[in-house]
Amino acid sequence: MKIELSYWYKLLVPRAVVLISTVSKQGVSNAAPFSFVMPASVEPPMIAFASDPDHHTISNIRETGDFTVNIPGVDMLNQLWTCGEDFPKGVSEIRKAHLTEQKSKKIKSPKVAEALAQFECKLEAMYEAGDHIIVVGRVVDGEVKRGLFVKGKYNPLKARPLSHVGGNEFTLPEKIINAI
Amino acid sequence: MKIELSYWYKLLVPRAVVLISTVSKQGVSNAAPFSFVMPASVEPPMIAFASDPDHHTISNIRETGDFTVNIPGVDMLNQLWTCGEDFPKGVSEIRKAHLTEQKSKKIKSPKVAEALAQFECKLEAMYEAGDHIIVVGRVVDGEVKRGLFVKGKYNPLKARPLSHVGGNEFTLPEKIINAI
Numbered sequence: 001m002k003i004e005l006s007y008w009y010k011l012l013v014p015r016a017v018v019l020i021s022t023v024s025k026q027g028v029s030n031a032a033p034f035s036f037v038m039p040a041s042v043e044p045p046m047i048a049f050a051s052d053p054d055h056h057t058i059s060n061i062r063e064t065g066d067f068t069v070n071i072p073g074v075d076m077l078n079q080l081w082t083c084g085e086d087f088p089k090g091v092s093e094i095r096k097a098h099l100t101e102q103k104s105k106k107i108k109s110p111k112v113a114e115a116l117a118q119f120e121c122k123l124e125a126m127y128e129a130g131d132h133i134i135v136v137g138r139v140v141d142g143e144v145k146r147g148l149f150v151k152g153k154y155n156p157l158k159a160r161p162l163s164h165v166g167g168n169e170f171t172l173p174e175k176i177i178n179a180i
Numbered sequence: 181m182k183i184e185l186s187y188w189y190k191l192l193v194p195r196a197v198v199l200i201s202t203v204s205k206q207g208v209s210n211a212a213p214f215s216f217v218m219p220a221s222v223e224p225p226m227i228a229f230a231s232d233p234d235h236h237t238i239s240n241i242r243e244t245g246d247f248t249v250n251i252p253g254v255d256m257l258n259q260l261w262t263c264g265e266d267f268p269k270g271v272s273e274i275r276k277a278h279l280t281e282q283k284s285k286k287i288k289s290p291k292v293a294e295a296l297a298q299f300e301c302k303l304e305a306m307y308e309a310g311d312h313i314i315v316v317g318r319v320v321d322g323e324v325k326r327g328l329f330v331k332g333k334y335n336p337l338k339a340r341p342l343s344h345v346g347g348n349e350f351t352l353p354e355k356i357i358n359a360i
Contacts (some may be wrong), residue, residue, distance in 0.1 A: 041230070049218070
C-alpha cells in the first residue's frame, strides 16, 4: 500500500528517545526530547541528532558549542513530556519539569541527574537536511547509573529506557529475543 | 559511574533496525542491517544512517546514488542476522538469506518483499563522522503492508518491528504507555 512520503518516519518506530540539555549564553538552561537520534561513530565516540533549526536547543548549541545527551528511563516519562512543551526561551524546562540540573564536568551545558545515563558532547558539525538540521557531537564524558552497565554489557530490561512511538505514546523493552 | 566513552552507543538502545538494500554497478544486490539510523527531515522526507565507510552498502550507494530502507518485522529476525554476516562483494545477502528481491519503482536498488515497509531513497549527501560515514537520503517512494498504517496511524503492536539491543539480542514493542 502506498504511503504519504512525509509520514515515512512514523514507521521507523519505536525510536530510542533522549533528553538533550543545553544552556544559553545568558545562562538559561533548556532540555528537550529528541527521537531523531543515532550513534554516528564508535571511536571517536559521536552522536547525531536532527532538530527543527529554530529550536532553542540549536541556538544554545550555536552559542556554547556543546550539549548533554541524557537517557530517560520510565520514571521520567511525564517529565520528558513536559520538557517537550513550548516554553519561551527565558524559561528552563528542567525546572518546569522538576528535574535536577547538575553541573557537567567538561562542558557548559548542564546534565539531568535523574537520567539513566548522561553524555557530555562537544559540537563537531551541523548539516542542513530538509526542514531539519543534523547536529553531530563528540562524546567527551559519560556517566551511567550504577548496576545498569556491568562488564561492558547494558541491561535494558533493568534500566527500562523509553522509546517513542508517536504523540504521547511510548514503549519499554519487555523481553529479549535472540537471532539464530 | 564512569563509562568507557566508546561504549556510549550501547546505552542508546533499543534502536530501531533497518535492512538497507543496494546494488552494485555490476548488478549484484546487497542487503545489510543498520541500527545507527534516524529520520532526518519530515518535508522533504529524509533519512540518515551511519555506516563503516568500507561497507559494500557505501560503495554501492556511491555507484548508483540510491538505496532502499526496508523495515524488518519479527518474521525476518534470522534473515536479518544472516544479512549482517560478512559475504564477499560478489554475493547477494538477499539470496543468501532466502529473501525476495523486488524491483523498485524509482531507483536502481532493489527492495525486500518480506519487509513491513520499503522506502526508496536517493542519495542527498555523505558526511564523514569519526570512523563512520553519515549517509543522508531522500525518500522518493514508500510502501507499507496493508493493515499496518490506517488513517495516518501506525500500529507497531500489530507490525512487530525489530529493535536492536546488542549482539544477537533484539526486542519488540509489547505494550504502549502514555505520557500524562
